[in-house]
Amino acid sequence: MKIAVAGLGLIGGSFALALKKRTSHTVLGLDADPETVRAAISFGAVDEIISPDRLDRAELSLIALPPRAALTFLQEQAPRFAEGSLVADLCGVKEKIVAAGEAALHPRTAFLGCHPMAGKEKGGFANASADLFEGASLILTPTPNTPPKAVKVLTDLAAEVGFGRVALSSPAEHDRIIAFTSQLCHAVSGAYVQSPMADLAAGFTGGSYEDFTRVAEMDPALWSQLFAENRENLLAELAGLRERLAELEGHLRRGEEEALRALLKSWSDRKKELLRAGKTEA
Numbered sequence: 001m002k003i004a005v006a007g008l009g010l011i012g013g014s015f016a017l018a019l020k021k022r023t024s025h026t027v028l029g030l031d032a033d034p035e036t037v038r039a040a041i042s043f044g045a046v047d048e049i050i051s052p053d054r055l056d057r058a059e060l061s062l063i064a065l066p067p068r069a070a071l072t073f074l075q076e077q078a079p080r081f082a083e084g085s086l087v088a089d090l091c092g093v094k095e096k097i098v099a100a101g102e103a104a105l106h107p108r109t110a111f112l113g114c115h116p117m118a119g120k121e122k123g124g125f126a127n128a129s130a131d132l133f134e135g136a137s138l139i140l141t142p143t144p145n146t147p148p149k150a151v152k153v154l155t156d157l158a159a160e161v162g163f164g165r166v167a168l169s170s171p172a173e174h175d176r177i178i179a180f181t182s183q184l185c186h187a188v189s190g191a192y193v194q195s196p197m198a199d200l201a202a203g204f205t206g207g208s209y210e211d212f213t214r215v216a217e218m219d220p221a222l223w224s225q226l227f228a229e230n231r232e233n234l235l236a237e238l239a240g241l242r243e244r245l246a247e248l249e250g251h252l253r254r255g256e257e258e259a260l261r262a263l264l265k266s267w268s269d270r271k272k273e274l275l276r277a278g279k280t281e282a
Helices: 010-022 034-042 052-057 067-080 095-105 148-161 171-192 196-200 207-216 220-229 231-253 257-276
Strands: 002-006 026-030 060-063 086-089 110-116 137-141 165-168
Touching: 002 010, 002 052, 010 026, 010 034, 010 148, 026 052, 052 067, 060 067, 067 086, 067 095, 067 220, 086 095, 086 148, 095 110, 095 171, 110 148, 110 171, 137 148, 137 171, 148 165, 171 207, 171 220, 171 231, 220 231, 231 257
Parallel strands: 002 026, 002 060, 060 086, 086 110, 137 165
Antiparallel strands: 110 137
16 A cells, blocks of 8 residues: 655654554655655655655555644645545544544545554654554544545554554544543643752652653644644643642641541542553553
């Protein structure tokens, strides 16, 4: 299969590298940055670099661009995708992208929203890896307009490049859940390291500090778009977090140690419950 990868940064570059390492598919690369193109060729991530007017050569096109760039790309290049081919985006928000993709392509070309649950703090092709998706989850967000064959193609491809699991969701449900499992984590971690105490932390940190602060380092251009495009869902999660922290703060202010112990036990029990139900990772 000929697969075009539009955007050869961390995610697109990793997809291209994984395809070349693990499959026999032909990889056609597109990127606006000449340095990225040179690096992708040098590291053997692509078989060929193409311009958008050659997208009709691909049976599958993967759009690995930030949300707004992906929207623009889909709208501008829609006529160039081959009739009967499959186009999939790899953005971290889905509802708006899927709606725009289907509006631009359906029914001439199939569209399927995807979100690989893998990444690094630093982006760009320089940080791409053929093993980035090893064991990770790939979320697919089909709609009533999505041909069943499209889901099978991406499910099979996910297994080929190393994903450990494929999860299905509607675009709206994806955005609601991802506000909690990803965006809230980045927001809280980023806010946490703004404390002046971070300047004094060297030598006083352990695993909990390192784990909690890892995702504070993020690409502001990308994450500001992800936050903004999923604003209502993220705002709801922030409001819920404030309520839960306010309960903790109230017990501390009032010196209610018994109530504090009970609250912490309920938090710990909740984590154990999620583990038993297989709804979270250890």
